[in-house]
Amino acid sequence: MGAYAARRAAVVGIGQTAFSRKDDRSELQLAAEAANAALDDAGLKPADVDGMITYAIDPTDEIGMIRCLGVADLAFTTRLPGAGAAAAATIHQAMAAVISGVCEVVLVWRSINQGVNYRYGKPQTGGAWLPGSGTGSLLWCMPFGAQTPATWAALASQRYMETFGVTNRDLAPLSVVQRKYAATNPTALFYGRPITPEDHQQSKWIVEPVLRLLDCCQENAGAVAFVVTTLERARDLRQVPVRIVAAAQSIPFNVEVISNYYHEDLTQMPEAVGTARRLYACAGLTPGDIQVAELYDAFTPQVLMQLEAFGFCGKGEAKDFVAAGHLEPGGLLPVNTHGGLIGEAYIHGMNTITEGVRQVRGTAVNQVENVQHALVSSAMAAAILGRA
Amino acid sequence: MTPTPQPAVIRPDPILTPDAAFFWEGAKRGELLAQRCADCGSLQHPPRPMCPACHSVHREEVRLSGRGEVYSWIIPRHPPAVGFTRPPVVAVIQLEEGIRIVSNVVGVADDQVAIGLQVEVQFEPTVGGYAVPVFHPRAG
Numbered sequence: 031m032g033a034y035a036a037r038r039a040a041v042v043g044i045g046q047t048a049f050s051r052k053d054d055r056s057e058l059q060l061a062a063e064a065a066n067a068a069l070d071d072a073g074l075k076p077a078d079v080d081g082m083i084t085y086a087i088d089p090t091d092e093i094g095m096i097r098c099l100g101v102a103d104l105a106f107t108t109r110l111p112g113a114g115a116a117a118a119a120t121i122h123q124a125m126a127a128v129i130s131g132v133c134e135v136v137l138v139w140r141s142i143n144q145g146v147n148y149r150y151g152k153p154q155t156g157g158a159w160l161p162g163s164g165t166g167s168l169l170w171c172m173p174f175g176a177q178t179p180a181t182w183a184a185l186a187s188q189r190y191m192e193t194f195g196v197t198n199r200d201l202a203p204l205s206v207v208q209r210k211y212a213a214t215n216p217t218a219l220f221y222g223r224p225i226t227p228e229d230h231q232q233s234k235w236i237v238e239p240v241l242r243l244l245d246c247c248q249e250n251a252g253a254v255a256f257v258v259t260t261l262e263r264a265r266d267l268r269q270v271p272v273r274i275v276a277a278a279q280s281i282p283f284n285v286e287v288i289s290n291y292y293h294e295d296l297t298q299m300p301e302a303v304g305t306a307r308r309l310y311a312c313a314g315l316t317p318g319d320i321q322v323a324e325l326y327d328a329f330t331p332q333v334l335m336q337l338e339a340f341g342f343c344g345k346g347e348a349k350d351f352v353a354a355g356h357l358e359p360g361g362l363l364p365v366n367t368h369g370g371l372i373g374e375a376y377i378h379g380m381n382t383i384t385e386g387v388r389q390v391r392g393t394a395v396n397q398v399e400n401v402q403h404a405l406v407s408s409a410m411a412a413a414i415l416g417r418a
Numbered sequence: 419m420t421p422t423p424q425p426a427v428i429r430p431d432p433i434l435t436p437d438a439a440f441f442w443e444g445a446k447r448g449e450l451l452a453q454r455c456a457d458c459g460s461l462q463h464p465p466r467p468m469c470p471a472c473h474s475v476h477r478e479e480v481r482l483s484g485r486g487e488v489y490s491w492i493i494p495r496h497p498p499a500v501g502f503t504r505p506p507v508v509a510v511i512q513l514e515e516g517i518r519i520v521s522n523v524v525g526v527a528d529d530q531v532a533i534g535l536q537v538e539v540q541f542e543p544t545v546g547g548y549a550v551p552v553f554h555p556r557a558g
Contacts, residue, residue: 151497152497153497153498153499153500155430155433155500155501156433167464169432169433169435169438170464170519170520171508171520172430172432172433173429173430173431173432173433173501173544173550174506174508174520174521174522174550174552175494175499175500175501175502175505175506175508175522176492176494176499176508176520177494177499177500178494178497180494181492181494181499181508184492185490185491185492185508185509185510185520186490188490188491188492189489189490189510189533192490192532192533193533234495234496235495235496236494236495236496237492237493237494237495238492238493238495238505238528239492239493240492243496283470289520291489291490291510291518291520292463292464292518296489296490296510
């Protein structure tokens with residue numbers, strides 16, 4: 031402990047819109063509604079906000095949010111590279127801003143409406159995926175037919191899977207357990223719709239031999255927001271403060287966000303390994319100190335590789351760790367207890383973070399008992415949340 | 419005699435960026451190129467305007483052997499890729515010079531594709547008159 035300055039940071043409010051397949055509201059409206067809900071949850075007013083953070087790739091902008099919420103005067107803004115990998119980097123940045131004193135109250139959000147403006151499931155041959163989107167060198171994939179996030183991610187995972195003998199069938203229990211959590215989560219797109227391993231194996235191939243339909247998040251709409259301030263101020267607010275015990279980011283040399291084919295060893299996720307090393311060092315904790323993990327899961331293999339990177343099992347052992355039922359309710363390490371991006375909704379990992387907050391507060395629909403520390407990860411960044 | 423009809427070219431064009439245009443111009447001429455630092459000689463892919471080893475901005479283009487092996491591979495099934503009549507094999511190719519590129523494996527049955535498959539370059543045209551390097555199996 032003690033890696034940071036005397037000021038500490040806490041998540042004090044969370045908010046979200048309803049999640050749906052398609053929404054008639056603009057992304058800015060979704061973001062503003064989620065932000066308002068998060069501020070209300072905290073017992074703060076928009077006038078209290080003096081910092082804003084979102085993803086480089088988010089379609090809303092800070093000026094629009096200021097105009098919607100009536101924010102008086104921002105002292106700090108930043109945007110994070112990395113598409114979904116930016117998710118936990120937002121909490122890292124918010125923590126850094128608050129403990130450094132450059133601002134006091136940071137509003138973080140992500141808004142997505144894939145039915146209207148863009149679709150991640152639709153093949154792309156240019157446009158949004160060019161440099162500047164914060165996503166790396168996707169242009170090297172387009173003319174070869176790798177034109178969707180599913181294809182880029184699968185190409186990065188296939189060597190890991192072939193090396194360790196992980197077949198698509200091994201991904202079934204992971205998809206099944208996440209849908210089990212989603213089935214009891216009323217806000218989930220797949221509320222009340224659990225699946226069986228057979229359902230998984232009968233779902234159509236999206237990218238052979240890696241991903242079937244039920245290994246993939248779905249196109250959807252919604253926004254999620256949270257609010258970070260100092261732990262000192264948090265104690266006077268409406269909710270039980272959720273302390274950011276530690277947060278860390280890692281973007282090693284030659285790592286890319288999703289077209290991640292150029293680093294030395296594709297059987298591991300070096301960005302997650304680097305993040306984990308920094309995170310545990312800052313927190314003074316080990317994997318055994320974590321009771322619940324919310325891991326970015328646009329596609330199921332990403333969960334296996336993060337389980338290994340964060341030290342919950344050995345290299346190549348994640349499929350057996352999952353098969354042993356450790357991710358289940360009451361298991362050794364419940365994972366993606368809201369259903370994950372695959373089961374709840376794909377709000378680009380922002381809902382991964384708010385589920386970690388709920389688990390520490392003790393208000394999750396699939397509440398894990400005695401949560402002292404929750405891990406929230408988007409691989410290139412992660413945070414450990416704990417009771418104040 | 420009627421000439422054999424050639425299949426229509428529908429593969430999408432590469433996206434040309436200032437630092438990578440040379441790669442696609444080379445492919446158009448049937449050459450597989452990589453960026454080499456003109457000062458320290460290190461090879462880089464994807465191309466970039468500065469050498470990460472010595473920070474030189476002096477670059478030269480070097481022609482590669484075109485031989486390598488499959489390092490990772492997939493077949494995109496759904497939705498269909500734009501510019502292909504059947505699902506392509508997309509692969510990361512480990513080239514014998516030590517760099518990796520994304521490409522296709524052609525001339526092989528889907529169930530014969532595997533990590534370690536020895537391959538060699540050939541070129542296929544794109545819709546706007548460019549070409550891309552793709553790889554076919556070669557005797558190990």
